[in-house]
Amino acid sequence: MPRLLEVVCLVLRDIDGCILATQRPAGKLLAGLWEFPGGKIEPGESPEAALRRELREELRLEVSAPLRPLRPAEHLYDFGLVRLRPFLVDCAVRPDFQLTEHAEARWLPPAEYGSLAWAPADDPIVEELRELAAEVRRSA
Secondary structure (H helix, E strand, O other): OOOEEEEEEEEEEEOOOOEEEEEOOOOOOOOOOEEOOEEEOOOOOOHHHHHHHHHHHHHOOOOOOOOEEOOOEEEEEOOEEEEEEEEEEEEOOOOOOOOOOOOEEEEEOHHHHHHOOEOHHHHHHHHHHHHHHHHHHHHO
């Protein structure tokens, strides 16, 4: 049975539909791949509390807005099974943040959501976001 890693991530979306993507640093697992910021849920910690803690640690970012859950995603890596719980936050203004763990960050417009080499666990989330963006375009 593979080791289960419970992980949370933030999908931060601005008023234009751009999402924040962060790149994993050299020397870490999945180096160079893109992901949504977040991290492991500690024992006894709720997913929401874990996400707020991880954002403070990784981005020096405080998120007080409500966290809207998206569909969880799972991926079996050679180091274990990652169960990723994404939360969406819409922001009217892009917040200031400071990268402490990642090599780079980018705001991606909807047409470019699939343009990066995403970590495999994040791929289903990117696909869900593309579907949501397409629905918005159809209803506009």
